[in-house]
Amino acid sequence: MPLLDELRKPALAAALLLIGFSSGNATARAARPWLDASLPPDSRARLAVRAMTTDEKIGLVHGIMAFVTKDHEGRVVPLPPAAIAGSAGYVPGVPRLGIPALYETDASLGVANPLDLRPGDVATALPASLLLAATFDPRLAYAAGALVGAEAHDKGFNVLLGGGMDLTRDPRNGRNFEYLGEDPWLAGVMAGAAVRGTQDQHVISTVKHFALNANETNRLTLDARIDREGLRESDLLAFEIAVERGHPGAVMCAYNKVNGAYSCGNDWLLNEVLKREWGYRGWVMSDWGAVHGVDDALHGLDQESGQQLDPEVWFDAPLRAALARREVPEARLDDMAERILRSIFAVGVVEHPPVKRAIDYRGHAAVALDIARKGIVLLKDAHAVLPLSAGLKRIAVIGGHANLGVLSGGGSSQVMPSNGAPTRIPVGGTGTMEAFRTELYDPSSPLRAIQRAAPSAAITYDPGAYPEAAAAAAAHADVAIVFATRHELEGYDSPGLELPYGQDAVIDAVARANPHTVVVLETGNPVLMPWLDRVPAVLAAWYPGQAGGQAIADVLFGAADPSGRLPITFPRAASDLPRPALPNLGSALGAAVSIDYTEGADVGYRWYAHRGIRPLFAFGHGLSYTRFEYDHIHVTGGKTLGIRFEVRNTGGRAGADVPQVYLTSAAGRPTLRLIGFQRVDLAPGAAREITLTADPRLLGRFDEAGKSWVIPAGTYSLRVGESADELMSGGEAALTGSRIPVTR
Ligand code: BGC
Numbered sequence: 001m002p003l004l005d006e007l008r009k010p011a012l013a014a015a016l017l018l019i020g021f022s023s024g025n026a027t028a029r030a031a032r033p034w035l036d037a038s039l040p041p042d043s044r045a046r047l048a049v050r051a052m053t054t055d056e057k058i059g060l061v062h063g064i065m066a067f068v069t070k071d072h073e074g075r076v077v078p079l080p081p082a083a084i085a086g087s088a089g090y091v092p093g094v095p096r097l098g099i100p101a102l103y104e105t106d107a108s109l110g111v112a113n114p115l116d117l118r119p120g121d122v123a124t125a126l127p128a129s130l131l132l133a134a135t136f137d138p139r140l141a142y143a144a145g146a147l148v149g150a151e152a153h154d155k156g157f158n159v160l161l162g163g164g165m166d167l168t169r170d171p172r173n174g175r176n177f178e179y180l181g182e183d184p185w186l187a188g189v190m191a192g193a194a195v196r197g198t199q200d201q202h203v204i205s206t207v208k209h210f211a212l213n214a215n216e217t218n219r220l221t222l223d224a225r226i227d228r229e230g231l232r233e234s235d236l237l238a239f240e241i242a243v244e245r246g247h248p249g250a251v252m253c254a255y256n257k258v259n260g261a262y263s264c265g266n267d268w269l270l271n272e273v274l275k276r277e278w279g280y281r282g283w284v285m286s287d288w289g290a291v292h293g294v295d296d297a298l299h300g301l302d303q304e305s306g307q308q309l310d311p312e313v314w315f316d317a318p319l320r321a322a323l324a325r326r327e328v329p330e331a332r333l334d335d336m337a338e339r340i341l342r343s344i345f346a347v348g349v350v351e352h353p354p355v356k357r358a359i360d361y362r363g364h365a366a367v368a369l370d371i372a373r374k375g376i377v378l379l380k381d382a383h384a385v386l387p388l389s390a391g392l393k394r395i396a397v398i399g400g401h402a403n404l405g406v407l408s409g410g411g412s413s414q415v416m417p418s419n420g421a422p423t424r425i426p427v428g429g430t431g432t433m434e435a436f437r438t439e440l441y442d443p444s445s446p447l448r449a450i451q452r453a454a455p456s457a458a459i460t461y462d463p464g465a466y467p468e469a470a471a472a473a474a475a476h477a478d479v480a481i482v483f484a485t486r487h488e489l490e491g492y493d494s495p496g497l498e499l500p501y502g503q504d505a506v507i508d509a510v511a512r513a514n515p516h517t518v519v520v521l522e523t524g525n526p527v528l529m530p531w532l533d534r535v536p537a538v539l540a541a542w543y544p545g546q547a548g549g550q551a552i553a554d555v556l557f558g559a560a561d562p563s564g565r566l567p568i569t570f571p572r573a574a575s576d577l578p579r580p581a582l583p584n585l586g587s588a589l590g591a592a593v594s595i596d597y598t599e600g601a602d603v604g605y606r607w608y609a610h611r612g613i614r615p616l617f618a619f620g621h622g623l624s625y626t627r628f629e630y631d632h633i634h635v636t637g638g639k640t641l642g643i644r645f646e647v648r649n650t651g652g653r654a655g656a657d658v659p660q661v662y663l664t665s666a667a668g669r670p671t672l673r674l675i676g677f678q679r680v681d682l683a684p685g686a687a688r689e690i691t692l693t694a695d696p697r698l699l700g701r702f703d704e705a706g707k708s709w710v711i712p713a714g715t716y717s718l719r720v721g722e723s724a725d726e727l728m729s730g731g732e733a734a735l736t737g738s739r740i741p742v743t744r
Pocket of ligand 1: 088106161208287288412
């Protein structure tokens with residue numbers, strides 16, 4: 001009976017049908033042993049490849065963008081009927097062998113549907129990944145990954161192109177909102193958890209863009225240059241941690257070059273580091289239009305994606321020709337196919353195929369709200385202006401289209417929200433992603449949420465177009481709340497750190513008119529705040545997703561204690577950045593440009609610390625309506641560092657804290673490096689003991705020649721901090737010293 005019940009489940013029934021289980025299953029399985037789920041995925045993949053023809057293997061290693069496109073002669077290329085029209089990618093399966101097709105969708109912040117290419121296909125629009133990183137909560141990252149995976153599965157997708165995780169090296173990078181901040185440990189742990197969440201839904205997850213896709217300007221031709229040790233200790237370390245914790249089925253290589261070789265044809269990155277040293281078993285898929293020749297296969301690329309964007313479908317006829325000439329060994333094609341199949345089997349895609357069915361958007365909206373509430377960062381709260389009282393009489397809400405909704409980031413990750421039609425404001429402009437240059441506001445109006453939170457208040461709304469009008473609206477209010485936005489999107493960097501469209505002047509005028517001014521930022525990056533001294537309270541709400549308006553009001557009025565912490569440093573001025581001017585601004589499209597990331601591993605807060613520069617708001621910073629204290633700190637040594645301490649809520653309200661532990665000196669060398677963090681919810685007066693053990697790689701340096709992490713013997717100091725520049729007490733301990741080979 002239980003089996004019959006199981007068989008009624010559509011997913012399982014479909015799976016069994018697909019593998020020919022329903023009749024003569026034993027024979028079918030014997031004939032197709034790779035479908036035996038009791039075998040390890042490596043064996044299954046090897047068995048399947050052995051049964052495949054060269055054509056079938058070639059069919060797996062390249063895929064289309066699933067839109068109707070024109071070929072190079074201008075002829076319309078129809079879509080294969082099985083593809084999901086308007087989705088990011090499709091790779092046909094091998095029905096003869098029971099190998100499913102790959103249905104791919106972008107998914108950093110929800111199941112994407114950029115430009116509404118699948119008309120009406122909505123999904124839960126989660127907050128930006130940067131906001132997720134600000135929660136410092138891997139459990140929420142898992143929940144986000146699981147939510148997107150589940151929705152994708154119920155829409156017929158089995159591969160997510162989510163998992164953006166390039167470290168923030170430039171706070172003007174237009175895609176930072178899709179990533180997880182500037183610290184390798186935070187980004188790696190959060191990405192790993194999100195990948196697990198997704199793959200537990202039997203949907204393959206991807207981490208991207210491997211590697212160093214840290215600026216968008218001319219990304220298709222950009223040469224990102226850096227010293228290898230620096231890269232190992234920063235961006236590559238983040239990917240290494242994500243890969244070992246999450247086991248993503250796929251890694252997407254980037255558009256840009258790294259040290260002269262395109263990422264998708266970079267032998268060092270793909271073959272040497274990812275596959276040989278880290279022992280990565282999944283496949284490397286290209287970014288869309290990032291393949292430059294058939295040789296990329298030799299350099300570690302396993303699959304060409306979005307093939308219409310390439311001048312030739314390199315991994316089709318040219319690959320066949322190279323195989324015939326023995327320039328690419330057949331064994332390499334086997335390996336490419338085997339890696340794809342291994343991920344399909346490891347994630348359970350065959351046994352649990354995606355099935356279209358209704359999605360519980362109401363339930364999922366609660367997750368979007370929960371994440372938003374926990375990732376909004378209270379940057380400043382002088383004179384306890386916040387939380388606002390529900391009994392306020394007059395509130396002036398100004399700017400940021402707060403009457404309509406909350407801004408989202410643009411590009412391939414754009415989600416059509418499940419809770420109503422978004423408002424579109426076309427911005428225009430040229431560039432490779434010009435079709436995406438439209439501001440999209442998710443339908444969660446902060447204005448309406450504020451009205452709900454303060455039902456008896458008289459609330460006015462001023463669009464914030466003119467400083468004088470905004471100031472007049474603010475002058476007689478008990479409190480003025482100014483919303484400031486900056487639209488950021490894939491394919492473009494912001495030229496500076498300022499708020500656009502004269503919003504600084506509006507904020508300044510409002511703050512002069514009303515000392516009780518609160519600024520709410522909806523941006524995908526840090527911004528400068530020339531008005532900060534006059535504004536008592538500032539909230540970074542990032543792009544807060546489809547429940548964002550509600551989450552902002554909840555934090556403003558104290559229904560939620562602000563508990564986000566900055567995953568990214570807010571600088572005082574562009575002159576404090578490693579590259580004060582945006583590199584390559586104005587370069588002709590497709591020009592051969594480069595950036596020297598001379599800061600190496602000194603990314604973000606490490607740059608500021610090593611240069612002795614005080615930022616506007618430090619990495620890890622974030623206020624609460626209550627207070628926390630750290631005590632009883634005990635540091636242990638030996639092979640690695642451990643720390644035990646107590647965190648206590650000494651304020652009068654319940655709240656969540658994120659104590660952070662920083663390495664401040666390593667064998668006599670001063671340094672600054674986050675080695676651990678823990679989010680804790682505490683009732684007033686309550687305390688929790690936290691125990692953290694450092695991943696030894698965070699304590700040492702990478703030795704490129706010796707291919708190992710070197711942790712010298714000596715004394716090491718740790719300090720517990722509220723942020724990278726508010727370090728409290730700590731302790732020190734001796735390490736015996738070790739060398740950890742990178743090869744698994
Ligand atoms: C982006 C990728 C995305 C792909 C498919 C590219 O433009 O860089 O992140 O996954 O498009 O939509």
